[in-house]
Each structure stands twice: as structure tokens, then as C-alpha cells.
Amino acid sequence: MEHSSATTTSAPSKGFSLDPQVIDDRHHFLLRKLHSLSGIVPIGVFLIEHLMTNSRAFGWFGLFKGGPEVFNTAVGTIHSLPYLLGLEVFGIFLPLAFHAIYGIKIALDAKPNVHAYPYMANRRYLLQRVTGYIAFIFIIVHLLKFRFAHWIGWGPEFMNPDDPDKFEMTRRGLMEWHISQFGIVVPAWITLSFYVVGLWAACYHFANGIWTFCISWGITVGQTAQRRVGMGAAIVGIVLFLWGTMSLFAFATAKPGATPAPSHATEQAASEVRAF
Numbered sequence: 001m002e003h004s005s006a007t008t009t010s011a012p013s014k015g016f017s018l019d020p021q022v023i024d025d026r027h028h029f030l031l032r033k034l035h036s037l038s039g040i041v042p043i044g045v046f047l048i049e050h051l052m053t054n055s056r057a058f059g060w061f062g063l064f065k066g067g068p069e070v071f072n073t074a075v076g077t078i079h080s081l082p083y084l085l086g087l088e089v090f091g092i093f094l095p096l097a098f099h100a101i102y103g104i105k106i107a108l109d110a111k112p113n114v115h116a117y118p119y120m121a122n123r124r125y126l127l128q129r130v131t132g133y134i135a136f137i138f139i140i141v142h143l144l145k146f147r148f149a150h151w152i153g154w155g156p157e158f159m160n161p162d163d164p165d166k167f168e169m170t171r172r173g174l175m176e177w178h179i180s181q182f183g184i185v186v187p188a189w190i191t192l193s194f195y196v197v198g199l200w201a202a203c204y205h206f207a208n209g210i211w212t213f214c215i216s217w218g219i220t221v222g223q224t225a226q227r228r229v230g231m232g233a234a235i236v237g238i239v240l241f242l243w244g245t246m247s248l249f250a251f252a253t254a255k256p257g258a259t260p261a262p263s264h265a266t267e268q269a270a271s272e273v274r275a276f
Contacts, residue, residue, distance in 0.1 A: 036216050038099045039209045042091045047206055055243035057250040068167035075166040100136050128208050131201040138198025153180040171251045199244040207237025
């Protein structure tokens, strides 16, 4: 999700090659476009869905349905999707890996001049790269903590089908983070602080990426259009950050213990969603 001037490269060599630099030289424009697009679809779409689902853990003062039971039902509906593993691999993990790896290459090749020209665009350009690095680290840790906890023993394993109480499982993962390899229990305030910073980085990176995507794809040409899209993207980032922080607040303030089983009405609503 970048908007920058073209990089001058040497003429690409002929013949088949697996050299990453040769591939980039030959397909630089296409890779840049795919990198920008992947940040919106599917990664951005998943970010919105993921944070919206997590926001169901918060009660929202009775304005919207939320709480442990609602969160468990929402997560259970997602886990019951057909071909879930395929959706994760081809719709999340592979696009995310491409976006992250190629994004790091773009950042390493870039030469920020924010000190020489401290304009807002240059600051945004630099901040996009900084938040990209932070979000990259945050996402890896987050996946290891929950999705792949059964591989490295950071528990609890979020995808354990025998434990339907995903709310309590998530609460323990945040408030009682065990790193079994070193016998360490990470203090809850460190975990929550790490998540707030990582969440901010991911939301900013995506929101600013919407703005740069629209410019690089020729959707917003004039300054007025770019300003309006920038305001809209900022609102999206704020809403996503609010969803994430409120879900963290819900998990941090919840009392330890099993969540009450979903009511009959909740189970029926969930079955109707899955049937649809």
C-alpha cells in the first residue's frame, strides 16, 4: 500500500531466474500494484472482520449486543465455516506473507528525506514504514500466541475445538501469557501495552494504505478527492482502533472463570447464520 516515485533499476537480464532482485526488476510495476491491492483485499477486509468480531466481546453500554456469550457465538460461527483452513492459507496467510516481505523490501530500498523536507507527506511516508515494521512483529507474536500456540506452547490454544469458551481462552491468553520454554508469565500490563501499540500500528498502516491505494490506482486524482478519501480513511482507522481497544478492555476487566453457556435463542441465531 504505497505511493511513491518509480525506482530506477538496471535493465533486467534475459532468461528464467529465481533471483528476487531479477524478478522485481522484471515485474516491478505488477508487484507494486499487487502489494498495494493485497493490503486492501484480502488483508484489509480480514482486519475489519477480525476487529469487528473481537468488538463483540464488549457490551457497548447496551447500545449493541455484546459480551462473552455473543463473542463466543460470533467466533463459533467463523470456526464452523467450510474450508476454513483453505480460507486462512490462501485468503490470509499467503497474502499477508507477500505483503509483509515485499513491503520490507520497499522500506529497505526507500530513502526517506523527512529531515530535509519535513512535510506532512514525508512524515506520513516514514510513519507508514515504521508502523509496517511494528505491525509485522505484532502479527507474528499474535499468531504464535493464539493461532499456533499448540506448536510452541505459548497457550492457551485458541483453535482447540474441545473448548467452546473462546472468550475465557482469549482472556487467559492476554492476562496470563505463559512462555513455557522459559517458564515466564508475562505481566498483563506488558501484554496489553504491546497489544495497544500493535493495534495502533495496524490500524494506522491500513488507514493510510487506503489513502495511498486510491492515489496509486488513479481513483483519487485531485487534491479535493484525496483530502476527502484521507478523512474517510482516518475515520475507518479510528473506528477499527476503537473496536480493538474496547475488546481489550472487555477481556482485561472480565472476571476469570467459564463463560455461561449460550442461551437457546443465541444458539438458534447462530445456527441460522451458519445455515445462511
